[in-house]
Amino acid sequence: MKHIISVLVENKFGTLNRVAAMFSARGFNLESISIGETEDTEISRMTIVTRGDDRIINQILKQLNRLIDTIKVIDLTNQPHISRELLLMTLKLSKSTQHEIFELINVFKGKVVDIKQKSITIEVVGSPDKINTTIDMFRSFGIKEIARSGTVALNRGEH
Amino acid sequence: MNGSEIFFECLRREHVDYIFGYPGGALLKVYETLYDVKDIRHILVRHEQGATHMAEGYARATGKPGIVLVTSGPGATNTVTGITNAYMDSSPMVVFTGQVPSNLIGNDAFQEADIVGITRPITKHNFLVKDVKDLAMTIRKAFFLATSGRPGPVLVDLPKDVMNSECVFHWPEHVEIRGFKPTIKPHENQVRKAAKIIAKAKRPLLYVGGGVIASEATAELRKLARELNIPVTMTLQGLGAIEGDDPLSLGMLGMHGTYWANQAVNNCDLLISVGARFDDRVTGKTETFATHAYKIHNDIDPTNIDKNVTVDLPVVGDAKAFLKGILKDLPKTREDHSAWLGQIDGWRKQCPLCYSIDDTSLKTEFVIEEVSRQTDGRAVVTTDVGQHQMWTTQYYKFKNPRSILTSGGLGTMGYGLPAAIGATFGVHDRPNVLFCGDGGFMMNIQELVTAVYYKLPLKIFLLNNSFLGMVRQWQELFHQEKYSFTDLDQSNPDFVRVVEAFGCKALRAETPEQAREAIEKALAYNDGPFFVEFRVIKKDMVFPMVPAGASISDMLLDRLNPKTMV
Numbered sequence: 026m027k028h029i030i031s032v033l034v035e036n037k038f039g040t041l042n043r044v045a046a047m048f049s050a051r052g053f054n055l056e057s058i059s060i061g062e063t064e065d066t067e068i069s070r071m072t073i074v075t076r077g078d079d080r081i082i083n084q085i086l087k088q089l090n091r092l093i094d095t096i097k098v099i100d101l102t103n104q105p106h107i108s109r110e111l112l113l114m115t116l117k118l119s120k121s122t123q124h125e126i127f128e129l130i131n132v133f134k135g136k137v138v139d140i141k142q143k144s145i146t147i148e149v150v151g152s153p154d155k156i157n158t159t160i161d162m163f164r165s166f167g168i169k170e171i172a173r174s175g176t177v178a179l180n181r182g183e184h
Numbered sequence: 185m186n187g188s189e190i191f192f193e194c195l196r197r198e199h200v201d202y203i204f205g206y207p208g209g210a211l212l213k214v215y216e217t218l219y220d221v222k223d224i225r226h227i228l229v230r231h232e233q234g235a236t237h238m239a240e241g242y243a244r245a246t247g248k249p250g251i252v253l254v255t256s257g258p259g260a261t262n263t264v265t266g267i268t269n270a271y272m273d274s275s276p277m278v279v280f281t282g283q284v285p286s287n288l289i290g291n292d293a294f295q296e297a298d299i300v301g302i303t304r305p306i307t308k309h310n311f312l313v314k315d316v317k318d319l320a321m322t323i324r325k326a327f328f329l330a331t332s333g334r335p336g337p338v339l340v341d342l343p344k345d346v347m348n349s350e351c352v353f354h355w356p357e358h359v360e361i362r363g364f365k366p367t368i369k370p371h372e373n374q375v376r377k378a379a380k381i382i383a384k385a386k387r388p389l390l391y392v393g394g395g396v397i398a399s400e401a402t403a404e405l406r407k408l409a410r411e412l413n414i415p416v417t418m419t420l421q422g423l424g425a426i427e428g429d430d431p432l433s434l435g436m437l438g439m440h441g442t443y444w445a446n447q448a449v450n451n452c453d454l455l456i457s458v459g460a461r462f463d464d465r466v467t468g469k470t471e472t473f474a475t476h477a478y479k480i481h482n483d484i485d486p487t488n489i490d491k492n493v494t495v496d497l498p499v500v501g502d503a504k505a506f507l508k509g510i511l512k513d514l515p516k517t518r519e520d521h522s523a524w525l526g527q528i529d530g531w532r533k534q535c536p537l538c539y540s541i542d543d544t545s546l547k548t549e550f551v552i553e554e555v556s557r558q559t560d561g562r563a564v565v566t567t568d569v570g571q572h573q574m575w576t577t578q579y580y581k582f583k584n585p586r587s588i589l590t591s592g593g594l595g596t597m598g599y600g601l602p603a604a605i606g607a608t609f610g611v612h613d614r615p616n617v618l619f620c621g622d623g624g625f626m627m628n629i630q631e632l633v634t635a636v637y638y639k640l641p642l643k644i645f646l647l648n649n650s651f652l653g654m655v656r657q658w659q660e661l662f663h664q665e666k667y668s669f670t671d672l673d674q675s676n677p678d679f680v681r682v683v684e685a686f687g688c689k690a691l692r693a694e695t696p697e698q699a700r701e702a703i704e705k706a707l708a709y710n711d712g713p714f715f716v717e718f719r720v721i722k723k724d725m726v727f728p729m730v731p732a733g734a735s736i737s738d739m740l741l742d743r744l745n746p747k748t749m750v
Contacts, residue, residue, distance in 0.1 A: 091485070
């Protein structure tokens with residue numbers, strides 16, 4: 026099963042490497058990992074998307090906790106949370122497709138961030154599922170390049 | 185103070201008495217300061233790997249962290265095997281590596297290696313000190329991490345300019361790391377529940393590992409075992425937790441464990457694991473390991489719980505605290521375990537440890553048993569890796585904790601000689617004995633210089649079968665007797681002459697009688713190391729044996745040699 030794990034870590038060089046290396050050394054799946062500073066500049070938040078049965082996920086959580094530079098490990102999967110991913114995608118553009126492309130961008134609440142005569146770059150934000158659907162729906166127009174941010178997530182506020 | 189002076193001042197505050205080290209370019213300033221340091225002894229090794237094993241041997245024998253000091257680049261990379269060994273066996277160690285000046289880091293400078301990157305997966309934690317102002321705090325943290333919770337190696341990388349820079353020395357009395365809060369005191373309810381279950385069990389078995397030794401919990405363990413008449417089986421690192429000749433001791437379990445220990449695991453109704461990690465050499469096929477037993481697992485490292493074998497009652501915490509809690513919470517009612525102990529004795533009689541011997545040839549089993557007898561099981565015994573290591577577990581009857589120093593997790597050939605040297609620096613009131621094979625001895629033979637130079641009263645017992653014996657055993661049993669590159673007969677040197685050239689006393693023994701005499705002489709000699717080469721037979725195998733991946737109920741008891749009692 027897919028799990029989203031949020032990890033607060035020391036904002037130091039090498040921390041990302043420690044976490045990623047632990048995943049590869051122990052053969053855990055690592056679907057995406059994203060990292061950025063939090064409101065406290067000494068602390069960064071990592072959002073990790075991984076897969077595994079309960080036993081494996083349990084090990085992942087414990088192994089993450091065991092790293093000295095991790096401060097807090099939260100499995101968001103089974104609690105109310107918000108997860109988002111950013112997609113940047115460049116598509117081929119022609120007179121015959123442009124109308125349809127613009128309509129689809131509206132459907133997915135996307136934005137045009139760059140446009141040239143023969144190409145268009147769009148931005149879409151949403152759940153990882155929505156991003157997958159977006160990519161599928163645009164595939165027929167000819168995708169030139171894709172960049173995905175990986176998932177970022179927070180649990181829903183208590184108040 | 186400059187960085188180098190701060191460095192030694194910090195080591196003083198941490199009560200360091202020995203450093204195992206080797207100088208080099210990046211450490212010139214540190215060694216300049218060391219020249220006038222009189223209260224910390226620096227032991228000059230001959231290879232940085234030797235320094236790490238010495239530090240680990242010292243740490244395991246004394247319980248204090250072992251300290252290593254090596255230069256940058258090759259000095260640092262040479263420590264990798266020793267650090268990994270300490271990591272796998274949870275030994276407290278602090279490794280200081282020199283580093284090129286900060287402004288050259290990342291430039292592929294002369295003798296530069298990214299040792300912090302290289303050792304990230306094999307240390308409990310590591311640090312690069314970027315500013316001399318952080319030096320004292322970093323060293324404080326390194327010692328705190330290495331020795332707290334589950335012990336392990338910590339590395340501190342020291343750029344040359346940092347050690348030259350000046351700052352005001354301030355020793356942080358208090359240290360706190362927000363990401364490191366080990367659970368020492370176990371959860372009270374879990375302990376109470378465990379005590380109830382232990383008191384009610386009909387066929388309980390204590391399965392104890394290195395955690396009991398590390399937390400100095402042998403008194404509590406022995407008390408619990410004796411008060412309730414619970415048999416005890418030990419892992420390789422747990423040997424000495426209970427006296428090897430105690431009726432409640434079943435010896436080691438697992439791949440080369442005793443038949444009766446493994447039978448006890450298969451038949452117990454309660455398995456109480458204390459400070460052990462269900463390693464694959466212990467469990468064999470996990471699906472069939474102790475299937476009839478309710479399992480209690482006490483470990484200080486939560487990642488060990490449910491990692492290899494799923495347990496019924498996990499108790500995270502220090503082994504000593506756990507055992508104390510159990511003793512406190514034990515209900516008054518006691519179960520009678522005489523039938524269970526009788527059943528185990530039956531297995532013991534059915535398949536005892538045994539080997540055959542005649543007057544003209546030598547076997548490793550005999551040598552180890554004889555050393556055990558002559559030292560009354562009280563020596564600090566270091567082993568290398570292989571057949572002699574497993575025979576040590578079977579035939580040396582350890583009376584005390586911190587008495588077996590051996591490479592368990594990593595299985596590092598070449599560990600023995602330097603680790604024994606480190607232990608001999610640390611322990612003076614008991615004989616220090618090394619059992620080593622001819623393969624492993626050659627891997628760090630250079631450290632003989634260290635033993636000779638410092639006149640260490642170490643007994644070096646070389647079990648020479650002119651073969652990589654354990655590999656040979658597997659080749660014979662499972663690989664069609666193709667002795668591929670394991671026969672050292674044509675290439676081994678004359679060990680007695682080599683050792684004498686190092687300035688070490690040396691004898692050779694080829695019969696049981698010669699062996700007895702040589703052991704006596706070695707044990708009586710205290711003016712330096714004493715080496716004995718025992719010419720043991722080639723074709724000997726360690727039994728019983730559980731083939732890799734098989735159930736521990738499927739033991740090979742003795743496949744080729746007729747079973748004979750001694």
